Amino acid sequence: MNTQILFRSRPTGEPHESNFRVEKHGIPTPLPGEILCRTIYLSLDPYMRVRMYEEETYAPGVDFGDVMVGATIGQIVESHVEGWKDGEFVRGTGGWQNYWISDGSDLRRVDPAIAPLPAWLGVLGMPGLTAWVAVREIGRPAAGETMVVSAAAGAVGSVAGQIGKIAGANVVGIAGSDEKCAWVVGDLGFDACIHYKKEDVDRELSKHCPDGVDVYVENVGGLVGETVYRHLKIGGRVPLVGLIAHYNERKHHSGPGLEPILYRRAVVTGMIVRDHWAKMPEFEAEMCAWLREGRMKHRETIVDGIEEAPRAFIGLFHGQNVGKMVVRVADDPTVG
Numbered sequence: 267m268n269t270q271i272l273f274r275s276r277p278t279g280e281p282h283e284s285n286f287r288v289e290k291h292g293i294p295t296p297l298p299g300e301i302l303c304r305t306i307y308l309s310l311d312p313y314m315r316v317r318m319y320e321e322e323t324y325a326p327g328v329d330f331g332d333v334m335v336g337a338t339i340g341q342i343v344e345s346h347v348e349g350w351k352d353g354e355f356v357r358g359t360g361g362w363q364n365y366w367i368s369d370g371s372d373l374r375r376v377d378p379a380i381a382p383l384p385a386w387l388g389v390l391g392m393p394g395l396t397a398w399v400a401v402r403e404i405g406r407p408a409a410g411e412t413m414v415v416s417a418a419a420g421a422v423g424s425v426a427g428q429i430g431k432i433a434g435a436n437v438v439g440i441a442g443s444d445e446k447c448a449w450v451v452g453d454l455g456f457d458a459c460i461h462y463k464k465e466d467v468d469r470e471l472s473k474h475c476p477d478g479v480d481v482y483v484e485n486v487g488g489l490v491g492e493t494v495y496r497h498l499k500i501g502g503r504v505p506l507v508g509l510i511a512h513y514n515e516r517k518h519h520s521g522p523g524l525e526p527i528l529y530r531r532a533v534v535t536g537m538i539v540r541d542h543w544a545k546m547p548e549f550e551a552e553m554c555a556w557l558r559e560g561r562m563k564h565r566e567t568i569v570d571g572i573e574e575a576p577r578a579f580i581g582l583f584h585g586q587n588v589g590k591m592v593v594r595v596a597d598d599p600t601v602g
C-alpha cells in the first residue's frame with residue numbers, strides 16, 4: 267500500500283495533527299517516461315509550515331487534498347527512463363508518502379558509501395547547502411571574527427557553525443536545551459552556546475562576544491534575533507535564513523526594527539536556497555571532503571513511520587530535533 271499524508275485544513279497558529287489526513291492507496295504503476303521510487307527517508311523542514319499559508323510566499327502553497335511536499339531519499343523500484351536503473355538510491359521530492367512517481371527531473375543520485383542515507387537530507391542536502399551559502403557567500407566570517415548562529419543545533423545551524431569554525435571564526439551558538447548546547451560545543455567545536463530558554467541572551471552575548479558580533483546567521487527571529495541585532499558590530503553582516511519564531515503567527519511580525527540596522531550600518535541579506543540550487547555539485551564536493559577529513563559532523567533525529575510525520579513536523583516548533591529531523595518510512599537496506 268501507499269500511505270499518503272495529505273494537507274487537510276489550514277492551521278491557525280501552530281499546526282495540529284488534525285490539519286493532516288491519512289489515505290491509503292495502491293502502489294502506483296509507472297508509465298513509459300516514469301520512475302517508481304520507494305521512499306526510505308522523508309525530510310521534515312520548517313518551510314513546510316510556510317507552504318500551508320494562504321497568501322503567496324516565495325513558493326507555491328500546498329492545496330487542500332494534496333500530498334504534503336517534502337524531500338525524500340528512496341530507491342528506484344522500476345525505471346522506464348533511460349539513465350536511471352532499478353535499485354539506485356536517489357534523492358527526490360516524493361513528499362509524505364511511501365512511493366512516488368518521478369520523470370527523473372527531480373532526482374539526484376546519492377551514495378551511501380560516502381555518508382549514510384539520512385545525511386543526504388541534512389548535512390549533504392538542502393539544509394547543508396543553505397548553511398554553506400549563508401556562511402561562505404553572505405556572512406563570510408574572516409579568521410578571528412565572531413559569528414553567532416541561532417537554532418544552532420538544528421539542521422542548518424549545526425552546519426553553519428562548523429563552516430564558521432573551518433573559516434577560523436569564533437562561533438557562538440544559541441539553542442534551546444542543555445543537550446543541544448553541550449553537543450554543539452563538545453562535539454561540533456563551537457566556542458560557546460547560549461541556552462536561550464534559561465539564560466539571559468543579552469548578558470551572555472556581552473560575555474562571549476565582548477567586541478560585538480561580525481556575522482549573525484539568523485534562523486529564528488523573535489526575541490532571540492532582536493537581541494543579537496543589538497550586539498552587531500558596525501558593518502555587521504546578517505544572512506537572513508529563517509524566522510521560525512514567526513511561522514505560526516497569523517500577523518506578520520515587525521522584526522528587530524530598523525534602528526539597530528541603521529545604527530550599526532549592518533547588511534541584512536535575505537536568502538532562499540532554491541536560488542542557489544545550481545551550486546549543489548560544488549557544495550557536495552566541498553562538504554564530502556570535510557566529512558572525509560572529519561572536519562564536519564552531523565546528526566539526525568529519526569522518527570519511525572510515515573504516519574508519525576505530522577507529530578514529528580510539529581515537534582520542530584518545540585525543538586524536538588537535534589540535527590536534522592527525518593522520518594524513516596521504510597527499512598534502510600544500507601544498514602546492516
Ligand SMILES: NC(=O)c1ccc[n+]([C@@H]2O[C@H](COP(=O)([O-])OP(=O)(O)OC[C@H]3O[C@@H](n4cnc5c(N)ncnc54)[C@H](OP(=O)(O)O)[C@@H]3O)[C@@H](O)[C@H]2O)c1
Pocket residue numbers: 311312313392393396417418419420421422423440441442443446485486488490506507508509510511512537538539540582583584585586587589590591
Ligand atoms: N532560506 C532558506 O532557503 C532556508 C532553507 C532551510 C531552512 N531555512 C530556515 O532556517 C531555519 C532553521 O531550519 P532547519 O531546517 O535547520 O530547522 P532546525 O533548526 O533543524 O529545526 C528547527 C529548530 O528551531 C528552533 N525553534 C523552534 N521554534 C523556535 C522559536 N520560537 N524560537 C527560537 N527557536 C525556535 C528549535 O530549536 P531550539 O531547541 O534551539 O529552540 C528547533 O529544533 C528555519 O527558520 C528555516 O525555515 C531557510
